[in-house]
Amino acid sequence: MNAPVIWILLPLAAAFLIWFVRSSNLQAWLAGCISLALALLAWMLPLDTVLTLGSLSLKVATTLDVLGRRFLLANADMPLLAIIYATTAAWLVVSDAAGTARRLAPVGLAVTALLVAAQAVEPFLYASLLIELAILLTIPLLMIKGKPAGRGLLRFLILQTLALPFILFSGWLLAGIEASPSDLVLVQQTAILLGLGFTLLLSIFPFSSWIPMLAEETPVYKAGFIFWLLPTSALLFGLGFMDHYAWIREAPELAVILQAIGAVMIVSGGVWAAFQRHLGRLLGFSVMAEIGLSLLALSLGNQAGIELFILMLIPRSLGLALWAFSISALETVQPSLRFSAVKGMARTHPLASAGIVLASLSLTGFPLLAGFPVRQALWAQLAAQSPAIAALLLAGTLGLVAGAVRTLAVLVAAPGRTTWETRETLPQRITLGLGLGILFLMGSFPQWTAPLLARLPGLFEHLGR
C-alpha cells in the first residue's frame, strides 16, 4: 500500500462508482464520508512507518511510480491533505440539500483527487497538466442540462487551458536558469512566461471576468465549489515554484508584484461588489478579492505570510460554502438571483438570508466571524510593511462590506404586513444552523487551529524559513 494509491487512486475509483449510484442523497453521503475518512487518515496515519495490528503489519509507502515519473505524498504533505479532504467532505455531504449532489458528489471527489495528484507529481511542473485535466472534468458539472454552454464557462475553459503552454514552456526554461543563473535575458523571458501562465491560471485581472459570469450562469453551489478548489490548487502550485526556485523566492521584485496584483484584485472585486445587483455575481467578486488576499499574504515573504495563507483556507472555504449553500436554498424557489427577484426573501427564508449576509461579512473579516482572526493578523502585518497596500485593502474591503449591507437591505425589504416564516427544508435548516454556528465559533476561538499550525512547517522545504 502506498499514499498516492490511498489519496489519489482510491477516491478516483470511488468517484467513478458513486456516479452510478441512483440516490442523490446516498451519493452525497458516500462522497462526503469517503472524503472525511481520507482527511482523518491524512491526519492520523504515519507514512513510512510499520504499523502493527495484531498479527498484521502494515507500512504505507510515500511514492508511486507511473510511466517513469513518480507521485510523492510525504508526511509533511498530510496536514494540507487533511484540510483539502475535510473541506471537500463538508462541501459534498450537504450537496444533496443544496440540490446539486447528482453530479457534484462524484465529480467533486474526482476533481479533488486530481488536484491532490497535482500536488504529488514529480517533477512538480507536471501539475499544470493534472490541473487542466481537473478543469476539463468540471465542465460537465458546470453545464446545466438542456441549456447551452454559457459565455462564462467558455471563457473559463479557454483561459485556464491557455495557461498550460505558458507554464510548461517556462518550466523548461527554468531548467536552463538552473544551469546558468547569470543569464539575465533568460531569467526575464522565463519570468514573463511564468507570470502570464499564473495570471491566466489564477484568474488575475483582467482574466477574472469568467468568475462572476460563471457564478451567474450556473448553480451557485457548484460554482462555489470550483471557486474554492481551483484557485487554492493553483496558489499551492505557485507556492511550489517559489519553494523550488531560489531566484523567484529571493527576487526583490516578487513582493512588490504580488502586492500590486493582490491590491488590484481586492480593489476591483470590492468596487464591483459594491455596485452589484445579483447574488451569484456578488459571490464571484468576493472570490476575486479572496485570490488577491492570498497573494497579499504571500507577499509578506516570511513564515507568518505562509501560515496566514494556509490558515485562510479554512474560513474561506467555510464562508464560501455557507454563502453558496444559502444562495442555493433561495435558488430552489427563486431561480433568478437578481436583487429585484429576491427582495424580501428574508421573511420566508430567514436562515438562508442570514447565511448569505453573515458568510459574506465573514469573508470581509467582520469581527466575531470566522474570517476575522486571520484577516486581523494580515492587516497588522501588511500595515507594518506597506501602509499604502493596507489602505487599498481597506478600500476593497469596504466595497465588499457595502455589497453585504446592500444584500441585507434587499433581503429584508418586504412589505410591512408580510409574516415571518421558515420555508427552508429540514436538511437545509440543519446545515445552515451548523454553518452559522461554526462561523461564530471559529471567529471566537481561533486558537483551535493551533494544532494545524504546529504541523505546517514541513510543508515547504524553503519557504517561510
Next chain:
Amino acid sequence: MVIFLDWFSVLLLMGAAAGLLVLRNWRWSLILLAAIYLGVFWLVSRHWPVGMAAVKLVTGWMAAAVLGISQMNAPAEDTFEPAWPEGRAFRLLVAGLAVAVTAAIAPAVTGWLGVVPAPAAWGGALLISLGVAHLGMTARPMRVALGLLTLLAGFETVYAFLEGSILVTALLAGINLGLALVGAYFIHAPEPEVET
C-alpha cells in the same frame, strides 16, 4: 527528401489550420483537424520514436472521431456568428494576418528554443497563432473546442522537442481527448441564443 517532407508538413499544417478557421462545414472541419494531427505526427516523429509520435496521431484522430460522431447525432449546426463579421473573406484575412505574424516570430522562436528545428518551430507557431485567432473569432462552443485542439497541437509540436517524458505524453493525450469530449458535450447542448 526528408527535409522536403518536413516543410511539406508545415504547409499542410498552415493550410489545414487556416481552412479550419475559414470553413464552417463540420465535416470539412474534422477532416482538416485530422490533417493537422498528421502533420504534427510527421514533425514529431523526426525527434521521437515513431511509436511515441503515433500517440499524437492516434489521439488526435480519436478526438476528431469523437467530435464527428457527436456532430452526426446532433441537430444541424448553426454557423451564424452573432458577434463577429460573418464573411469568409474576413476570416481568410484574419488567417492571413495570423500567418504573417507567425512568419515574423517563427525565426525568433527557432533561435530562442535552440533545440527545436525550424520546420517544427514554424509548424507549432502557425498552429498556435491560427488556434488563438480561431478562439478570438467564435462564440460557438464546438468551434471553441476546435480552436483549443489546434492551439494545443501547436504547443505539443514544439514541446515534443523539449520534453520526452512518457507521463507528459500520456497526460497531454488525456487532455486532448478530454477537450474532444467536452466539445462533444457542447455539441449536444442546445446552441446559444443568437443576439441580433
